[in-house]
Amino acid sequence: MKAPVYLNALRAFEAAARLQSFAAAAAELHVTPAAVGQLVRGLEEWLGVPLFHRSPKGKLRLVPTEAAERALPDIRAGFDRLTIGLSRLREGAGGSVLMVTISPAFAAKWLLPRLERFRDECPDTDVRLDTSHRLADFAEQGIDIGVRYGRGNWPGLVAEKLMDERVYPVCSPRWLESHGGSITAADLAAATLIHDLSVDTHAGFPSWGAWFEQAGVKGADVTRGLQINNSAAVLQAAIDGQGVALARSVMASDDVASGRLIRLCPTVEFASPLAYYVVYRAESASLPKLVAFREWLHREATR
Known part of the structure; x- marks a missing residue:
């Protein structure tokens, strides 16, 4: 199995296992369910082990095998590392894009009126805002950093208090x-x-x-x-x-x-028992663009 196909097959397997559906995985990956099934079967043939349990009639049920369950955390961590690596490569190319997730209200009432000062400090960093009430999946959506409102406990993320209220x-x-x-x-x-x-x-x-x-x-x-x-x-x-x-x-x-x-x-x-927190993944903590934005947020919060 060639490297690009190998990576595509792992992506199809991870999505199918997480979503428990070939159709849902296909929609996420923008391919057909048949393509997802073919990639998974090809990966099984290459590995020589089944990845999902099958019913007596041979119909694939999307319940990962024990071996697959053990492997999934490492596969997901690998994709996370690839995302970070690509981000570092983009930074090395000259410009830099910073993906920031915040609520629409926080964007309108606090961040946007101040954002020009960050652009003045870091003119080579382009900020892209993901404004949604839904909590973003940092790894899946390529998010670098965000500001969340709550008690400071979000699994998989470092949370630094920014402001009380x-x-x-x-x-x-x-x-x-x-x-x-x-x-x-x-x-x-x-x-x-x-x-x-x-x-x-x-x-x-x-x-x-x-x-x-x-x-x-x-x-x-x-x-x-x-x-x-x-x-x-x-x-x-x-x-x-x-x-x-x-x-x-x-x-x-x-x-x-x-x-x-x-x-x-x-x-x-x-x-308020809730507060604003700067959140990011520990693996991304040393990215220069993230460090610059995080430090700027804290300075703005104390102005």
Whole structure:
């Protein structure tokens, strides 16, 4: 079996074993299911051992054999190393591409307004942003580094705390003026509340109900109001005067500093149990482009 075919066969085998389907593996690899099956059978013939258990009728069931299960972690680690090696080769060619995964809201409200400063420092590094609510697979998607929001525990990734966060209510100057220019915690019980559905309240993130409880306001109806599943859109709704948002300080910092948003009831706030973390694979830690971006993120967080 020639080297390119050998690598293709290993890729087909790994995908079929992980996805437990030739069809799913074919879709991921952009080939036909028949091509995946042929590559797997060719690899079995070359190795002289079966890779999947077969039913009595000879139909292939995508359950890896014990030997295959033992080999899969090393095969996956090998593909990871190849990805890193290719990244180093691209860097050696002159330019450099840095793949960064972040949430759409964090991109809009924090990273993009600051990113020009990184480009000024590292003009030879092209940043490509992967913005999604779904957690990216670093090895599969060729991601170099990311910023995630949570408790700092993501399997297979190094996590360095970047920023803690506070939670407090905000509104627009126009909204505040239309409500007399000042407002108390009790007054907010009758206001239109804007709820951020993008955060996981089960992880301990404070809700409007928890905020009113800490403020000593009883009987507030926190089931009503505007519900949005994007933190940036939550803040924009507040900027547009649609109500009062329970804001995350990192997301709202620029809007508060500029006066687009006004912080209400400053004596009542929560320290969020969640924080922002810089995440990357340990194998990639020494890549110059990753080191430069990671150090820049930490500097920006302390500005």
